[in-house]
Amino acid sequence: MKNQSFGSGSPVSFHPYTRGEFDLESGNSWKSLRKPKNPPFVDPIRMIKSVSNRIRYFYKLHPVAVFLSSLVFGVTVLVVLSLYERKFQIVGFRRSDDLALSSGSYPFPNLHNLVMVAGHSIYTSTRCGKFDNEDSWYLEPYQKNPGQAATFLAHIQVGVESAAKDEGALLLFSGGETRKDGGPRSEAQSYWFVAESEGWFGHTDSIRSRALTEEHARDSFENLLFSVCRFRELTGSYPRNITVISYDFKRERFAQLHRPAIGFPEGSFFYIGTPATPGAQEAAEKGEALAMAQFQEDPYGCFGTLHRKRLTRDPFHRFVPYPNGCPELKGLFSYCGPAPFPGWLPWTSVNLSFRFHIRNEDETRGVITGRSRFVSKGKGSLKQVISYDFKRERFAQLHRPAIGFPEGSFFYIGTPAAPGAQEAAEKGEALAMAQFQEDPYGCFGTLHRKRLTRDPFHRFVPYPNGCPELKGLFSYCGPAPFPESLPWTK
Numbered sequence: 131m132k133n134q135s136f137g138s139g140s141p142v143s144f145h146p147y148t149r150g151e152f153d154l155e156s157g158n159s160w161k162s163l164r165k166p167k168n169p170p171f172v173d174p175i176r177m178i179k180s181v182s183n184r185i186r187y188f189y190k191l192h193p194v195a196v197f198l199s200s201l202v203f204g205v206t207v208l209v210v211l212s213l214y215e216r217k218f219q220i221v222g223f224r225r226s227d228d229l230a231l232s233s234g235s236y237p238f239p240n241l242h243n244l245v246m247v248a249g250h251s252i253y254t255s256t257r258c259g260k261f262d263n264e265d266s267w268y269l270e271p272y273q274k275n276p277g278q279a280a281t282f283l284a285h286i287q288v289g290v291e292s293a294a295k296d297e298g299a300l301l302l303f304s305g306g307e308t309r310k311d312g313g314p315r316s317e318a319q320s321y322w323f324v325a326e327s328e329g330w331f332g333h334t335d336s337i338r339s340r341a342l343t344e345e346h347a348r349d350s351f352e353n354l355l356f357s358v359c360r361f362r363e364l365t366g367s368y369p370r371n372i373t374v375i376s377y378d379f380k381r382e383r384f385a386q387l388h389r390p391a392i393g394f395p396e397g398s399f400f401y402i403g404t405p406a407t408p409g410a411q412e413a414a415e416k417g418e419a420l421a422m423a424q425f426q427e428d429p430y431g432c433f434g435t436l437h438r439k440r441l442t443r444d445p446f447h448r449f450v451p452y453p454n455g456c457p458e459l460k461g462l463f464s465y466c467g468p469a470p471f472p473g474w475l476p477w478t479s480v481n482l483s484f485r486f487h488i489r490n491e492d493e494t495r496g497v498i499t500g501r502s503r504f505v506s507k508g509k510g511s512l513k514q515v516i517s518y519d520f521k522r523e524r525f526a527q528l529h530r531p532a533i534g535f536p537e538g539s540f541f542y543i544g545t546p547a548a549p550g551a552q553e554a555a556e557k558g559e560a561l562a563m564a565q566f567q568e569d570p571y572g573c574f575g576t577l578h579r580k581r582l583t584r585d586p587f588h589r590f591v592p593y594p595n596g597c598p599e600l601k602g603l604f605s606y607c608g609p610a611p612f613p614e615s616l617p618w619t620k
Contacts (some may be wrong), residue, residue, distance in 0.1 A: 188312035223234025236366035239341060241300040243539070244361045244369035247289035248353040248376040249305025249317025251282055258327050267320075268312035272417065277407040281377070284404045287331050288320050288376035289375045292402060293341065294333040299373075302342040304353040311443035318343035336528060346450045348443040350380065350421075351431050354388045355462070356452055364454035368476045371398045378390045378403035379411075379418045383425065391429040392462060397514055400541070519550075522558045524566065532570045532604065534616045573607035 249451035251273065262280045269278060286303075293301035303325075305317025322343050323536050330337045344360040347353040353372065374384050374393060381403050389399050403483045406414045424436050431437060453463045461473045515525050522544050530540050547555045565577050572578060594604045599617050606612045 136304065152350060154329065236364065237366045238300055238340060238365075241298055241509065242366050242367070242369065243296055243371040244351065244357060245293040245296070245299045245301045245373045246290055246344075246357040246375065247285050247301070247303050247321060247603065248350060248374065248380075249303060249321055249347075250285075250376075251320070252307075252309050252312035252315050252317055253320035253324060254312055254315070261324050261327070268309050270309075272410075272413060275407045275410040278410065281404060281407060282321070283324065283328075286325050286328075286374050287553040288402055288404060289321075290325055290331050290337055290341070292373055292375065294337050297336070298539065299340070300364060300369075301337060302339070302344050302357045302360060304344040304346055304347045304357045304360075306346045306349060307446050307448060308443040314446050316345040318345045318347075318594045334499070345450060346442040347453070349436065350376070351385060351388050351425065351429075352382065352440075354394055356450075356458075358392065358394075359452045359456035360457060362458075368456075369398075369460075372402065373402060374399040375402045377414070378405050379414050383418065383422055387422065387425045387429060392608055393471060393478055395477060395514055396448075397543075398477075428470070428524070429468065429470070430466050512544055514541045516543045516545070518547050518555070520547060520555050524559065524563055528570060529564070531611055534612055534619055537617060539618075568609070570609065570611070571607050 141351075185196075205435050251267045253261070253266060254268045255263075260266045261283050264276070264279045265273065267279050267282065289301055289303070293299045293308060303318040303321035305321070307314050307316045323364045324343065325331070326338070342360075342364065344353075344357045347356045354372075358369065358372070376384065381401050385396075385399065385401055389396065405411075424434070425431070428434060429438060430438055453459045455607050462471050463476065465471045465473070468505070517525065526540065526542055528535075530537065540556065565575075566572070568575055569575060572581065602614050603612050603616065
């Protein structure tokens with residue numbers, strides 16, 4: 131028998147125990163004693179030093195490339211920051227306002243329209259019940275005319291009644307402590323007191339809680355600008371619509387000078403004027419012509435006669451708090467140029483327009499649909515309808531009631547038909563009126579067939595998917611107005 135060698139020269143290795151798996155002294159397996167391997171610890175300080183050393187090394191090799199790269203990076207950062215700052219200027223205040231509104235810091239976050247009554251005098255009587263008596267008011271010499279006090283009362287009443295028609299309106303009486311001999315009483319407080327004493331002309335429950343004052347204005351321009359800022363203080367936003375109540379002869383000043391000076395959209399600005407006293411009409415028109423000339427030369431009242439008038443109308447040196455409550459208007463408050471303010475304004479960045487995304491033949495559904503887009507987005511309001519003059523009654527007296535929209539928040543702007551088409555247009559309108567009177571929602575007969583013929587490509591109407599609150603209104607076909615609750619009726 132041939133002996134096998136297990137020596138060093140043998141081709142076969144012999145291991146009585148598996149290498150590395152058994153401890154001879156303890157008799158235990160290495161596998162049971164071996165600790166699991168942990169990932170190597172990465173020292174962040176050493177890593178930073180390593181990266182820093184690599185950058186320094188690269189800089190020594192390519193200094194020009196590093197300089198150019200740093201320059202490009204710096205310029206990019208500056209551009210991004212400037213764009214972000216611009217974007218924040220436009221929409222940033224809205225985000226902060228949303229937080230403020232959610233915390234309840236604004237007392238009237240749900241009011242969106244401004245009704246402003248411009249003050250003209252201070253009530254000085256210590257007794258109630260003589261509001262239409264000239265002796266109850268402090269009057270300047272040019273105001274001492276029979277019936278003058280009654281005009282103040284008319285302004286107050288018109289303001290109250292206008293706001294009463296719009297549940298989303300904030301009523302502001304505007305006017306400061308303008309008369310030294312009248313004492314430290316403001317025109318705004320005087321008007322509020324008269325309205326209170328008159329029982330808010332029968333609208334106490336709906337108006338009193340949302341009628342407030344702006345008590346720093348010293349002229350008509352400040353009546354408008356300060357009231358807008360005061361609106362921001364109270365609601366956390368800027369008005370969508372502004373209605374000004376003053377004298378008839380001041381209409382052009384407010385609409386053609388003051389409104390453009392603050393850049394407010396013409397389509398969202400409304401003016402209600404009352405007549406001056408008969409004996410003061412001629413003098414009022416002469417004075418107004420002079421004031422118009424002054425504001426045309428100095429739209430913001432910063433210099434000359436207008437500036438001096440403001441100083442004399444501040445006998446008690448009241449500190450004007452604005453624009454602290456409306457920081458977005460800081461530039462406008464400090465602007466004094468002869469041309470309109472060139473900077474950004476909150477109401478110039480908001481798209482107030484809307485369009486009807488349905489068949490064009492049916493104005494009723496057009497009104498509903500236009501409103502629906504804003505309901506689905508949660509912002510905006512149906513302010514105006516623009517169409518032909520001869521359709522005014524159809525929209526205001528048929529379509530608006532059909533969707534239950536408040537009359538005080540509905541406005542119509544009409545343009546004339548072509549001269550040669552006026553007669554035919556009126557005949558066609560009479561027929562359409564009769565059809566909608568019988569079928570207000572256009573569900574049957576001629577109106578329904580007209581919709582079908584005006585949809586030649588069978589477009590799918592997506593509504594009311596985007597406005598589920600109006601699902602019932604879209605499916606309603608009764609002869610009477612829709613009987614259920616609607617978002618704008620709550």
